Amino acid sequence: MSDGLSSLADEHHEHDHEHPAFEDGPVGELVTLRDWLRYALSRFVRAGIFCGHGLVEPFDEAVYLLTDALSIPSERLELFLDACITSEERPPLLALVERRADERVPAAYLTGEAWLGEFSFRVDPRVIIPRSYFARLLEQRMRPWITDPDGLTSALDLCTGCGCLAVLMAHAFPHARITAADLSPDALDVAAENVADYGLDGSIELVESDLFAALQGQRFDLIVCNPPYVTRDSMETLPPEYLHEPAIALEAGEDGLDVVRRLLADAAAHLNPGGILAVEVGHNRDLVEAAFPKLSLTWIGSDEGEDKIFLLGREQLIDAA
Numbered sequence: 001m002s003d004g005l006s007s008l009a010d011e012h013h014e015h016d017h018e019h020p021a022f023e024d025g026p027v028g029e030l031v032t033l034r035d036w037l038r039y040a041l042s043r044f045v046r047a048g049i050f051c052g053h054g055l056v057e058p059f060d061e062a063v064y065l066l067t068d069a070l071s072i073p074s075e076r077l078e079l080f081l082d083a084c085i086t087s088e089e090r091p092p093l094l095a096l097v098e099r100r101a102d103e104r105v106p107a108a109y110l111t112g113e114a115w116l117g118e119f120s121f122r123v124d125p126r127v128i129i130p131r132s133y134f135a136r137l138l139e140q141r142m143r144p145w146i147t148d149p150d151g152l153t154s155a156l157d158l159c160t161g162c163g164c165l166a167v168l169m170a171h172a173f174p175h176a177r178i179t180a181a182d183l184s185p186d187a188l189d190v191a192a193e194n195v196a197d198y199g200l201d202g203s204i205e206l207v208e209s210d211l212f213a214a215l216q217g218q219r220f221d222l223i224v225c226n227p228p229y230v231t232r233d234s235m236e237t238l239p240p241e242y243l244h245e246p247a248i249a250l251e252a253g254e255d256g257l258d259v260v261r262r263l264l265a266d267a268a269a270h271l272n273p274g275g276i277l278a279v280e281v282g283h284n285r286d287l288v289e290a291a292f293p294k295l296s297l298t299w300i301g302s303d304e305g306e307d308k309i310f311l312l313g314r315e316q317l318i319d320a321a
Contacts, residue, residue, distance in 0.1 A: 224279075
């Protein structure tokens with residue numbers, strides 16, 4: 001979904017006066033893609049970038065950013081390592097590398113694109129960058145907890161952000177009515193673009209709502225929520241990359257559970273009999289169990305081996321009320 005180098009080129013031309021020695025520096029000395037990858041990697045390592053938005057190493061980010069900007073398939077990188085980067089392409093490439101290293105802008109915001117599994121989504125600073133552990137669960141259609149995925153009739157994605165989980169839900173449960181809700185109208189604008197990209201305007205309803213506030217009287221077979229859950233202490237120590245994301249999508253009070261408390265208080269009233277609530281809370285399992293000792297939570301393990309999502313049935317919520 002990137003527009004290649006055009007936008008960065010425009011930005012470079014607007015600020016040429018800030019780089020009077022451009023042609024004598026990296027732009028003049030770096031010729032091949034191999035040169036640029038080496039330069040980008042060195043800049044990223046020396047700058048101490050943090051890779052926490054889908055890519056795990058500075059080298060991966062260098063490959064991703066440069067191949068995306070040059071419209072080169074990253075899986076065929078070796079074919080292009082010795083290809084010459086033209087003089088027109090070099091200034092915007094340098095601007096891209098410098099923004100990632102100096103301003104610590106996440107790679108996804110620089111390309112305007114983020115991935116969950118095989119699904120690509122538009123992103124910008126109006127929304128948090130997708131990195132949900134729900135992606136694998138929805139790829140598996142929430143089995144075995146959803147025994148009949150084709151029989152699911154309604155599902156809700158709360159705190160939808162860019163709409164990524166709603167799109168995944170529409171693919172996992174093709175016969176279900178999907179509702180995607182978020183407090184932020186800006187986030188919903190981005191979600192609308194992603195829903196349209198996948199041709200799901202008729203399957204996904206976008207609703208501006210502070211949790212269930214605008215959903216009175218509606219019930220669902222499944223509610224999925226990836227809410228803000230960063231604790232106050234953790235917010236103060238986040239790497240600079242996360243500070244480019246909307247704080248409202250991250251911070252959730254002293255123990256990170258302000259939104260989860262409100263969610264659990266009202267969820268039963270919005271679930272059909274036999275319905276399931278699934279909530280992602282990152283590394284906060286201990287905090288959740290301490291805060292809700294009466295709830296019999298089912299924890300789902302992630303690829304990293306730590307439980308980050310809990311499940312509750314409607315009847316469990318009612319019994320614990």
